[in-house]
Amino acid sequence: xxxxxxxxxxxxxxxxxxxxxxxxxxxxxxxxxxxxxxxxxxxxxxxxxxxxxxxxxxxxxxxxxxxxxxxxxxxxxxxxxxxxxxxxxxxxxxxxxxxxxxxxxxxxxxxxxxxxxxxxxxxxxxxxxxxxxxxxxxxxxxxxxxxxxxxxxxxxxxxxxxxxxxxxxxxxxxxxxxxxxxxxxxxxxxxxxxxxxxxxxxxxxxxxxxxxxxxxxxxxxxxxxxxxxxxxxxxxxxxxxxxxxxxxxxxxxxxxxxxxxxxxxxxxxxxxxxxxxxxxxxxxxxxxxxxxxxxxxxxxxxxxxxxxxxxxxxxxxxxxxxxxxxxxxxxxxxxxxxxxxxxxxxxxxxxxxxxxxxxxxxxxxxxxxxxxxxxxxxxxxxxxxxxxxxxxxxxxxxxxxxxxxxxxxxxxxxxxxxxxxxxxxxxxxxxxxxx
Amino acid sequence: xxxxxxxxxxxxxxxxxxxxxxxxxxxxxxxxxxxxxxxxxxxxxxxxxxxxxxxxxxxxxxxxxxxxxxxxxxxxxxxxxxxxxxxxxxxxxxxxxxxxxxxxxxxxxxxxxxxxxxxxxxxxxxxxxxxxxxxxxxxxxxxxxxxxxxxxxxxxxxxxxxxxxxxxxxxxxxxxxxxxxxxxxxxxxxxxxxxxxxxxxxxxxxxxxxxxxxxxxxxxxxxxxxxxxxxxxxxxxxxxxxxxxxxxxxxxxxxxxxxxxxxxxxxxxxxxxxxxxxxxxxxxxxxxxxxxxxxxxxxxxxxxxxxxxxxxxxxxxxxxxxxxxxxxxxxxxxxxxxxxxxxxxxxxxxxxxxxxxxxxxxxxxxxxxxxxxxxxxxxxxxxxxxxxxxxxxxxxxxxxxxxxxxxxxxxxxxxxxxxxxxxxxxxxxxxxxxxxxxxxxxxxxxxxxxxxxxxxxxxxxxxxxxxxxxxxxxxxxxxxxxxx
Numbered sequence: 062x063x064x065x066x067x068x069x070x071x072x073x074x075x076x077x078x079x080x081x082x083x084x085x086x087x088x089x090x091x092x093x094x095x096x097x098x099x100x101x102x103x104x105x106x107x108x109x110x111x112x113x114x115x116x117x118x119x120x121x122x123x124x125x126x127x128x129x130x131x132x133x134x135x136x137x138x139x140x141x142x143x144x145x146x147x148x149x150x151x152x153x154x155x156x157x158x159x160x161x162x163x164x165x166x167x168x169x170x171x172x173x174x175x176x177x178x179x180x181x182x183x184x185x186x187x188x189x190x191x192x193x194x195x196x197x198x199x200x201x202x203x204x205x206x207x208x209x210x211x212x213x214x215x216x217x218x219x220x221x222x223x224x225x226x227x228x229x230x231x232x233x234x235x236x237x238x239x240x241x242x243x244x245x246x247x248x249x250x251x252x253x254x255x256x257x258x259x260x261x262x263x264x265x266x267x268x269x270x271x272x273x274x275x276x277x278x279x280x281x282x283x284x285x286x287x288x289x290x291x292x293x294x295x296x297x298x299x300x301x302x303x304x305x306x307x308x309x310x311x312x313x314x315x316x317x318x319x320x321x322x323x324x325x326x327x328x329x330x331x332x333x334x335x336x337x338x339x340x341x342x343x344x345x346x347x348x349x350x351x352x353x354x355x356x357x358x359x360x361x362x363x364x365x366x367x368x369x370x371x372x373x374x375x376x377x378x379x380x381x382x383x384x385x386x387x388x389x390x391x392x393x394x395x396x397x398x399x400x401x402x403x404x405x406x407x408x409x410x411x412x413x414x415x416x417x418x419x420x421x422x423x424x425x426x427x428x429x430x431x432x433x434x435x436x437x438x439x440x441x442x443x444x445x446x447x448x449x450x451x452x453x454x455x456x457x458x459x460x461x462x463x464x465x466x467x468x469x470x471x472x473x474x475x476x477x478x479x480x481x482x483x484x485x486x487x488x489x490x491x492x493x494x495x496x
Numbered sequence: 497x498x499x500x501x502x503x504x505x506x507x508x509x510x511x512x513x514x515x516x517x518x519x520x521x522x523x524x525x526x527x528x529x530x531x532x533x534x535x536x537x538x539x540x541x542x543x544x545x546x547x548x549x550x551x552x553x554x555x556x557x558x559x560x561x562x563x564x565x566x567x568x569x570x571x572x573x574x575x576x577x578x579x580x581x582x583x584x585x586x587x588x589x590x591x592x593x594x595x596x597x598x599x600x601x602x603x604x605x606x607x608x609x610x611x612x613x614x615x616x617x618x619x620x621x622x623x624x625x626x627x628x629x630x631x632x633x634x635x636x637x638x639x640x641x642x643x644x645x646x647x648x649x650x651x652x653x654x655x656x657x658x659x660x661x662x663x664x665x666x667x668x669x670x671x672x673x674x675x676x677x678x679x680x681x682x683x684x685x686x687x688x689x690x691x692x693x694x695x696x697x698x699x700x701x702x703x704x705x706x707x708x709x710x711x712x713x714x715x716x717x718x719x720x721x722x723x724x725x726x727x728x729x730x731x732x733x734x735x736x737x738x739x740x741x742x743x744x745x746x747x748x749x750x751x752x753x754x755x756x757x758x759x760x761x762x763x764x765x766x767x768x769x770x771x772x773x774x775x776x777x778x779x780x781x782x783x784x785x786x787x788x789x790x791x792x793x794x795x796x797x798x799x800x801x802x803x804x805x806x807x808x809x810x811x812x813x814x815x816x817x818x819x820x821x822x823x824x825x826x827x828x829x830x831x832x833x834x835x836x837x838x839x840x841x842x843x844x845x846x847x848x849x850x851x852x853x854x855x856x857x858x859x860x861x862x863x864x865x866x867x868x869x870x871x872x873x874x875x876x877x878x879x880x881x882x883x884x885x886x887x888x889x890x891x892x893x894x895x896x897x898x899x900x901x902x903x904x905x906x907x908x909x910x911x912x913x914x915x916x917x918x919x920x921x922x923x924x925x926x927x928x929x930x931x932x933x934x935x936x937x938x939x940x941x942x943x944x945x946x947x948x949x950x951x952x953x954x955x956x957x958x959x960x961x962x963x964x965x966x967x968x969x970x971x972x973x974x975x976x977x978x979x980x
Contacts, residue, residue: 271785278782285775292768299764302757310750313743317894324901460788467792468926471799471919478916482909489905492898 097217104133105211105226107204110196111149126196127151128203132226148229152177155203158225161236162216163358164244167365168448169216170455172209173354175202181283181346183290183339194340198347205351215451251368258370262445268452269363276356279349286346290339301332323491331484338477345473348466352459359455362448369444373437380430387423390416589613590685590700592678595670596627605629606665608674610681612700618692624701630655632705633677639695640684641831645838646881647690648889650683651828652676653820672816676824683892689881728844737879740886741836748829755822758814765811769804776800795925799918806914813907821900825893832889839878846871 109129117123131145155174162171179195207226210216221239224232307325311318594609612624633652640649653676657664664670684690699705733741776797783793849871853864 274785275782278778278785282775282778282782285771285778289768289771289775292764292771296761296764296768299757299761302760303754306750306753306757310747310754313746313750317897320898463789464792464926467796468923471796471923471926474799474919475916475923478912478919482912482916485905485908485912489902492902 097212097214099211099217099223100135100208102135103211103226104131104135105204105207106131107200107207108147110200112191113151124191125151126191126199128200130207130226146227148227150225150229152199152203154225154233155206157233157236158222159206160245161221161239161241162210162219163361164241164248165219165221165239166215167248168362168444169213169451170355170358170362171216172206172213173351173358174206175199175347176350176354181287181350183287183294194343198343202347202351214454215447248365251364254368256367256371258367259374260370262366262370264449265363265366269360272356272359272363276353276360279353279356283346283349283353286342290342294335294339297332297335300328304329304332320492324488327484327488327491331481334480334484341473345466345470348462348469352463355455355459359452362452366441366444366448369437369441373434373441376430376433376437380427380434383423383427383430387420387427390420390423587615588685588691590681592674592681595674597665598629604665605631606670606673608677610700618697619701621701626700626703628699628705630673630677632699633680635705636684636695636699637680640690640693643693643695644690645835646878647687648832648835648882648885649690650680650892651824651831652680654823654827668812668816672820676820687885687888728841728848730840730844731847733840733843734879736883737836737839740882741833744829744833744836748826751822751826751829755819755826758819758822762811762814765807769807769811772800772807773804776804792922792926795922799922802918803915806911806918810907810911814904817907818900818904821896825896835882839875839882842871842875842878846875 107128108131110126111129112124113127114122114124127149128151129147129149131147133145152174159171159174162169175198179192210222216222221232221236224235228235304325307321307328311321311325314321589612591611592608593611595606596608598605598607607627607629610624610626610628612619614622634655637649637652640647653673657669684693684696690696779793779797779800783790783797786793846868849868850864853862853868856862857864
């Protein structure tokens with residue numbers, strides 16, 4: 062079922078026997094289906110991972126992993142697939158790319174990267190970044206990230222992103238040249254700043270609240286899932302103890318011996334099967350984690366909006382104050398306490414020339430203020446429009462992705478159940494045949 | 497879900513075990529991704545969209561069919577394989593059923609109906625129906641042990657149950673106990689010697705079982721064995737009885753280990769269950785924050801809850817069917833070891849007396865007294881009875897354990913069947929909605945311009961609710977038009 066861009070895809074998903082990998086492919090195909098210009102031209106995947114050693118910034122030897130990005134021109138009719146262009150990237154470069162995107166497109170929910178360190182682990186999983194299973198899952202996550210960016214209507218057109226995929230050496234300089242670092246610092250400041258907006262946009266407030274709820278519930282889910290996995294592991298492993306005792310028991314039996322022996326053997330196999338089962342479940346956990354990290358991106362957009370809103374309000378407030386001052390100056394009434402007003406009250410009025418020059422300065426200031434307010438207003442409106450566009454896009458994607466993930470999870474559960482009861486049947490049959 | 501039996505079971509009538517192997521190949525199919533439901537053009541979409549399961553997979557229902565088939569074969573086979581089939585009595589049939597609760601001022605207890613059908617002359621009537629309680633069965637067993645000490649008496653279900661832990665009047669407990677009592681009585685009735693015991697007769701026929709009535713009809717051997725003189729020490733146990741003793745010791749040990757493992761599994765399962773329940777509730781609470789995903793998430797929560805229920809049932813079964821039988825056998829082994837010891841005693845006595853008599857003969861030519869010969873008779877009877885019973889015991893034990901282990905396996909299969917069914921119905925739920933969405937977007941993208949999209953105002957959901965009016969009749973056929 063390779064040609065899944067067509068409506069045939071519907072039938073594929075109805076087949077409950079597709080594996081969860083195939084279901085995951087459906088998500089990727091969905092992204093491809095969206096048909097950004099970039100994806101119409103190119104096929105992107107992260108094919109391999111390799112360990113490298115080298116000297117780091119403090120001149121010490123370190124081991125790190127690099128990932129191979131393959132770019133191929135999209136399939137053309139009748140032609141043999143061309144050899145891919147490849148380059149190697151390490152995780153920190155992906156991080157740099159993402160930071161650049163965060164700063165450059167603050168109104169877009171930027172797709173997240175796979176986690177830096179393994180979290181929500183249950184006892185067996187190694188939290189070591191160099192562990193092959195972790196590296197493999199990270200490879201998949203990085204590929205997902207690239208595909209999500211490439212299928213985004215706005216992000217896919219970004220030049221730096223394109224260079225990331227095509228320029229191995231010169232990319233870092235190109236990114237730094239954009240000067241995004243400066244904006245990065247101010248962005249970080251704004252994210253952590255405490256300020257209160259007078260007229261919060263209800264939609265953004267609701268979105269932020271939702272994103273916080275989602276973050277909390279997915280964290281909880283991942284934590285409990287890890288505990289469930291741990292317990293299930295225990296159950297399976299204790300069954301393994303049956304293996305040995307059945308074996309020993311079979312030694313003293315004449316007629317039941319063979320049957321018991323194979324029952325014992327099957328117990329061992331059953332106990333060992335938990336490792337694969339839990340490894341597959343990690344895949345589901347990864348899908349949940351992606352959305353957990355997405356909530357951070359959503360929150361960040363909401364915060365940015367708050368900041369812009371706040372700046373607008375501040376600018377408007379400032380303008381209003383200045384206008385007030387001008388009015389007072391012009392009419393001579395003091396409605397608002399000001400030092401100048403008080404001193405003139407105390408020490409006498411100023412000269413008409415002084416008053417004129419002050420009025421002129423205020424006029425100027427007011428004009429500038431009006432410009433600022435207009436700018437900020439436009440900025441805010443633009444932001445809201447662009448952001449909300451992207452948010453709708455995100456919500457649709459979320460619903461689709463999570464539904465696919467749940468289907469994939471259910472398929473995995475079914476497949477596990479089938480394996481186990483089929484397996485038990487074999488066990489029963491062996492017992493009957495051999496006794 | 498349609499039920500399709502695996503190919504091997506298509507024909508009726510019994511199949512030898514080897515032929516039943518074939519369903520395995522059918523059973524193994526689901527281990528690899530099943531056959532794709534291929535769709536040709538747009539016409540056959542109905543097949544792909546509505547049918548959730550591929551046709552060839554053996555469905556869960558076939559597992560139970562297979563199992564029952566095997567049980568049936570086994571029951572019929574066992575008669576053929578039993579070397580003691582000829583000596584089995586076929587003129588005394590007993591059944592234990594119909595439990596009833598009795599409440600009196602002093603105590604509450606359960607009685608069971610014991611029905612007998614017989615052609616034996618030892619019985620006055622051909623049919624009997626009496627009510628007995630556990631105490632009565634216990635009395636019978638004790639009497640049998642006393643009066644037939646050279647025989648192995650079948651086990652009873654456990655006498656004592658922890659009042660706080662197990663409900664003695666729960667349906668499951670009573671059911672389990674009753675089955676064990678039925679098995680006990682049937683075994684006694686089938687035994688060529690025990691079934692003629694007058695205590696059994698009284699148990700089956702007497703209106704009121706007067707247990708204090710000491711029926712003085714002990715068998716000759718019983719009497720003499722009871723009065724075996726102590727103080728004789730056995731020198732060498734014959735090899736066949738050594739083997740029995742060793743077997744019993746090892747078997748006892750293994751059963752003990754299995755019991756411990758089973759209890760550990762129950763504990764682990766219970767802890768797993770606790771976590772799993774919480775896992776389900778998180779999905780339910782997540783559903784609360786979502787719109788489109790609300791139903792799918794609630795579906796998952798429901799699935800997890802169903803799996804929890806299934807696991808609870810399985811654990812209960814383990815506690816009620818598996819562990820009691822193990823413990824029954826452990827008690828049984830104890831009583832068998834006692835019988836072995838008594839046998840040893842009787843041999844020791846014979847050898848002791850013989851030695852003494854031989855010495856005396858050498859000294860003063862006193863002939864070997866008749867008692868010594870009686871002792872020899874006694875010992876040889878004991879040995880013969882024990883050997884015969886041992887074979888019978890082995891055969892019963894094989895059957896019991898095969899049934900026990902396959903029974904447990906069957907319960908496991910049922911558990912996974914339940915879980916699988918829950919997840920499969922969830923997929924149907926998830927896919928139906930997805931089909932709708934997919935078709936909508938596909939159609940929208942493909943109909944390009946030949947469509948009027950009317951957007952209903954006042955919708956709160958993020959995606960406009962589109963109703964499509966298809967203008968052209970030259971549409972490519974979509975089987976799901978009606979869903980739009």
